[in-house]
Amino acid sequence: MQWLLDMLGRKIHRAALTIELDDGARYVLGDGAQQAGIRARDASVLRRVALDPKMRFGEAYVAGLWEPADCALIDVLRVAALIQQDLEPGRVGREITKLQGNLRQWDYGQLSRRNVSHHYDRPPAFYASFLDADLHYSCAYFSEPDMSLEAAQQAKCAHIARKLDLEPGAEVLDIGCGFGSMALFLAEQYNARVTGITLSQAQLAVARERARERGLDQRVQFELLDYRTLDRDFDAIVSIGMFEHVGRPQFRTYFDQVRRCLKPHGTALIHSIGRFSPPGRTNPWIAKYIFPGGYIPALSETAEALEPHGLLSNDIEIWRLHYAKTLAAWRERFAAVRPQWVETYDEAFCRMWEFYLCGSQASFEAGDMMVFHLQLTHDLERLPLTRNYLYAPDEAASKASSA
Structure with a gap:
């Protein structure tokens, strides 16, 4: 076993994973400075994982076949992220992986709904137990040190709103509106009229109820709608955390729809998880258990899909x-309510969710993940010449809300 791990570890120089078995056997993969350890039941667990590590490492954790040894799960998955990068295939291997990914990312009406439902139609109380108070299920913006999660999510909304450069009463489309958090922010702070669309029945119900509770249901409309079926134009378009669900074969369809729905003097802001590395495929464990049909795009392939449609990348x-x-904040909050969800679901579900949250955090800290914003217009002169307006006191919001 150690000989096999040594052969595999020839390319692993940034991290090391120590593997202990219940019978006392001990093995090491890699020779890097960042280290973590696991304790596995027996050698059969290692053999099983070795046959398909990207899938079976997570499955074995969920099944309780290994545990972190003298460290936390996040430490193990940071090391795993570094090891995975060291083992990434070369150019030919990436092209094969890309082709395999394309075959798994065809996304049509009924399949889109099933994929969305798999993740987002869990009881809203589940998400509310670990998200911020305003139910943002996307990346926050920590514009100041030591911000709370709640403050950072509001900072995200304000930063994106500035990028949209809205006039009072602007008509805005929110593609993939989630629980309605961004749409409600734009209606309250910018006096915007917002149409939010989603394929999640559970999120739609919550978003509509929140709009009624805040007295905004005349300015914010939420609809169960596929973005590809829209036939209206808007002053602004925002899409937060939805592009990751589009799938590479549909990128051009997506940007063509953004172009057609954006008025000539409008602005669109696309907020998406991305990868620093070249195009690849979705981690198979994530694709099976967390986000079926999902794909994290590279900027290179995103730009390639965007260019034919005539939209200008302003920023x-x-x-x-x-x-x-x-x-990290979601993970800490989930840990505090974990007993409740063990009782509602089971231990395996909670281990799956922990693996997802920890693995995702590790992919941003030690892997190749980031978030990008594309600010798009038809008009070269639509927006200010510099970025200064994004960081000045937000006078636009106060003017809009009082209009």
Whole structure:
């Protein structure tokens, strides 16, 4: 076993994973400075994981076949993220992986709904137990040190709203509106009229109820609608955390729809998880258990899909560790309510969710994940010449809300 791990570990120089078995056997994979350890039941667990590590490492954890040894799960998955990067295939291997990913990302009406329902139609109380009070299920923006999760999510909304550069009463489309948090923010703070669309029945019900509770149901409309079926135009379009669900074969369809729905003098802001590395495929464990049909895009393939549609990329902003901080906060909050969800679901479900949250955090801290913003217009002169307006006191919001 150690000989096999040594052969595999020839390329692993940034991290090391120590593996202990219940019978006292001990093995090491890699020779890097960042280290973590696991304790597995027996050698059969290692053999099973070795046959398909990207899938079976997570499955074995969920099944209780291994535990972190003298460290936390997040430490193990940071090491795993570094090991995975060291073992990434070369150019030919990436092209094969890309082709395999394309075959798994065809996304049509009924399949889209099933994929969305798999993740987002859990009881809203589940998400409310670990999200911020305003139910943002996307990356927060920690614009100041030591911000709370609640403050960072509001900072995200304000930053995105500035990028949209809205006039009072602007008509805004929110593609993938989630629980309605961004739409409600724009209606309250900018006096916008917002149409939010989603394929999640559970999120739709919550969003509509929140709009009624805040007295905003005349200015905010939420609809169960596929973005590809829209036939209206808007002053602004915002899409937060939805592009990751589009799938590479549909990128051009997505940007064509953004182009057609955006008025000539409008602005669109696309907020998406991305990868620093070249195009690849979705981690198979994530694709099976967490986000079926999902795909994290590289900027290179996103730009390639965007260019034919004539939309202008006015600004591209990269957020590096903001999602890691967001996930760390979600993970801490989930840990506090874990007993409740063990009782509602079971231990395996909670281990799956912990693995998802920890693995996602590790991918931003030690892997190749980031968040990017694409600010798009038809008009070269639509927006100010510099970024200064994004960081000045937000006078636009106060003017809009009082209009």
